[in-house]
């Protein structure tokens with residue numbers, strides 16, 4: 072740390088003195104190149120502190136994160152972003168259970184080894200029986216002329232669905248191994264809900280989900296949070312079931328799962344009534360969870376705005392866990408909030424040059440399904456938003472060979488990033504983990520689904536040294552208690568992320584040409 076500070080001092084002597092004490096005499100790009108280690112570290116170190124207790128929405132640590140970000144906004148002289156306030160409160164329904172009884176065709180399953188889930192209904196005792204229907208991938212879309220439900224009425228039934236999409240088994244359809252919006256488990260639930268199903272069971276395999284059962288179990292055995300707009304219709308139970316458990320049940324009913332799978336790989340598939348019912352019964356704990364997005368703005372010459380976003384929430388604590396039980400989320404999403412704040416701080420220094428207003432959205436409840444960003448977009452004058460630049464789990468290691476724009480391919484962000492990156496001899500890249508659907512899993516998607524050009528900006532995976540720390544993070548420490556602040560981080564990837572976010576804003580601001588969304592998209596756009 073000390074060495075780098077000294078280096079900055081030496082650089083300053085080599086330049087006009089005023090240039091260092093008054094950043095406005097620098098160009099934006101020069102300022103971006105001078106971002107200090109302290110600027111990058113400070114907010115990550117703060118939010119990653121154990122005292123924030125993992126920043127789960129509606130907890131003491133979560134509230135501390137909201138208050139801290141508000142203080143930072145005030146300190147940096149940003150304007151309140153929501154009708155004179157920095158806070159945009161919203162209420163979520165929290166549902167949890169201590170396990171439940173589950174049986175199918177007379178066979179009991181074990182919680183949480185075989186099955187996990189949530190009762191998403193305002194009843195404290197749920198006793199649900201529904202005929203079992205296998206619906207294949209459970210996808211209906213004109214985009215690939217695909218309709219798994221056909222004319223089957225699944226009202227009050229419990230549907231069993233594969234996750235992922237048919238591109239998983241046939242690279243010629245959908246986007247092949249690149250997971251589409253229709254492959255995400257969130258979509259499968261939305262579609263079952265639209266059709267009036269009483270329950271849904273998502274079949275888990277490591278391959279189709281992209282992660283193992285432990286990840287599912289960890290994220291589905293605590294409290295699940297919902298906002299009004301995702302609690303419509305009839306759906307009382309949403310859960311996951313291990314494929315091995317599905318096989319056990321189906322064998323007892325003389326049904327072959329692989330034949331069902333085969334049939335569901337085709338457009339001609341029809342839903343299959345399995346000939347037995349699922350019984351799910353247990354106690355349901357319900358509470359209202361209050362939490363807040365924290366929103367600021369830096370006014371430009373027009374009300375048209377670019378929204379910078381990063382979620383401040385993470386997974387909280389696990390009281391059952393021995394030893395370290397705090398999910399600090401230092402990278403997810405401390406470094407991203409840190410990067411966003413440095414970008415905003417620098418844009419404030421260049422406020423006179425801003426044509427567009429900059430909104431800084433520190434959103435909440437991302438880990439519960441992008442709820443805060445969705446609430447923001449659903450309750451804002453969307454016509455004023457020209458673009459969203461999102462920060463998510465910003466890499467903190469060595470300098471990388473590329474700049475990534477996750478979701479850039481859906482808009483003019485892609486050519487923009489390519490052109491800017493080429494100036495520094497950097498490649499343009501996208502995630503190697505395209506089977507994970509990461510574009511649909513962070514807050515930029517809340518904007519894109521409403522037709523707003525959106526990108527998750529990040530330094531790439533390949534470091535100049537040949538290391539791939541970022542890729543390893545996603546396969547290792549991501550969503551574990553190991554995601555902790557480390558003073559040894561090189562922070563070069565973070566610096567690159569900050570710089571390219573700034574260059575994107577600068578480019579839009581100078582050319583006065585907002586990026587446009589492509590007309591053909593692999594996901595539906597709502598009005």
Ligand SMILES: [Zn+2]
Pocket residue numbers: 382403404437463464513
């Ligand atoms: Zn995240």
